[in-house]
Amino acid sequence: xxxxxxxxxxxxxxxxARVGQVWYTEETTFEIQSGxxxxxxxxxxxxxxxxxxxxxxERITGGPTAPLSMISVWFRRHQWAPDGVSEQMPYQIHFxxxxxxxxxxxxxxxxxxxxxxxxxxxxxxTARQSLASVSDPKRTKxxxxxxxxxxxxxxxxxxxxxxxxxxxxxGYRRHGDDD
Amino acid sequence: MTTxxxxxxxxxxxxxxxxxxxxxxxxxxxxxxxxxxxxxxPMHHDxxxxxxxxxxxxxxxxxxxxxxxxxxxxTDWSGPRGRIGRMIFRMQDSVYPDDRMVFxxxxxxxxxxxxxxxxxxxxxxxxxxxxxKTSCEVRVALxxxxxxxxxxxxxxxxxxxxAA
Numbered sequence: 001x002x003x004x005x006x007x008x009x010x011x012x013x014x015x016x017a018r019v020g021q022v023w024y025t026e027e028t029t030f031e032i033q034s035g036x037x038x039x040x041x042x043x044x045x046x047x048x049x050x051x052x053x054x055x056x057x058e059r060i061t062g063g064p065t066a067p068l069s070m071i072s073v074w075f076r077r078h079q080w081a082p083d084g085v086s087e088q089m090p091y092q093i094h095f096x097x098x099x100x101x102x103x104x105x106x107x108x109x110x111x112x113x114x115x116x117x118x119x120x121x122x123x124x125x126t127a128r129q130s131l132a133s134v135s136d137p138k139r140t141k142x143x144x145x146x147x148x149x150x151x152x153x154x155x156x157x158x159x160x161x162x163x164x165x166x167x168x169x170x171g172y173r174r175h176g177d178d179d
Numbered sequence: 180m181t182t183x184x185x186x187x188x189x190x191x192x193x194x195x196x197x198x199x200x201x202x203x204x205x206x207x208x209x210x211x212x213x214x215x216x217x218x219x220x221p222m223h224h225d226x227x228x229x230x231x232x233x234x235x236x237x238x239x240x241x242x243x244x245x246x247x248x249x250x251x252x253x254t255d256w257s258g259p260r261g262r263i264g265r266m267i268f269r270m271q272d273s274v275y276p277d278d279r280m281v282f283x284x285x286x287x288x289x290x291x292x293x294x295x296x297x298x299x300x301x302x303x304x305x306x307x308x309x310x311x312k313t314s315c316e317v318r319v320a321l322x323x324x325x326x327x328x329x330x331x332x333x334x335x336x337x338x339x340x341x342a343a
Contacts, residue, residue, distance in 0.1 A: 043215035069246035076217035
């Protein structure tokens with residue numbers, strides 16, 4: 001192990017104790033609406049009739065649904081709100097770990113989405129964000145740091161799982177930054 | 180896509196290639212995609228911030244909007260009864276205005292699970308000038324026959340993860 005790796009060898013106990021724990025629970029703060037769904041479809045020229053034609057949606061998906069890949073969109077708050085609570089960082093644990101492990105740089109390397117029941121207009125969703133793992137110090141071409149896996153489970157108002165997400169991040173200190 | 184004509188599993192073979200989709204990215208593509216996905220961060224709409232703070236050569240497509248581009252590419256091919264079960268992304272580089280992004284994919288697996296649901300696994304690539312910027316493994320459920328509809332599956336009949 002190099003000097004850079006050995007300097008960060010011990011995972012702080014307050015982080016180690018929270019592996020496997022839910023760090024954040026968040027609920028949607030605005031209504032899921034078809035107009036918003038169509039704005040997203042327009043941005044990628046997605047003409048799938050289940051998002052544009054009520055009869056097609058009824059026939060195929062049992063009513064209107066949202067594109068599956070929009071799952072994170074429903075948790076992005078308004079840029080401004082009258083109560084002063086505005087945007088939070090998605091994947092907040094990623095940013096917490098950067099700060100708490102003193103790793104100034106970070107990238108997302110891997111993102112897995114597994115879809116359950118579809119999201120429909122009017123749904124109220126809940127996301128539970130947990131830290132699944134933090135690696136030992138690793139050297140890569142970017143620097144020296146740690147990989148971590150964050151998991152997020154999304155459920156609807158009936159408690160049905162709509163999505164399970166797993167994100168791998170790598171927080172690091174660039175080579176030479178400690179010199 | 181204007182009809183609900185849908186691909187059925189029996190028409191697929193491993194190694195089949197999907198038709199390519201090419202799209203010329205503009206600043207509007209990037210900004211519209213960021214705002215449609217409620218991503219207000221400046222690197223997706225502010226050139227000066229992207230270049231002088233982030234060190235990138237321009238504003239760039241955000242990840243949630245890229246995910247929707249992948250979904251649109253797959254369901255354009257599958258038809259509306261195609262239901263995506265799982266997506267695994269690997270981000271390698273950014274996509275900028277004036278890039279011509281090209282989506283291409285191959286079928287890597289065709290199977291029917293224990294619940295009778297038909298699945299195709301696709302290796303999808305988003306490339307610019309022949310260089311892969313983002314790759315995505317997509318597992319999509321397809322009808323096993325003309326009157327089958329994966330969207331009607333729920334509970335134990337819907338198994339979006341492949342069997343171990």
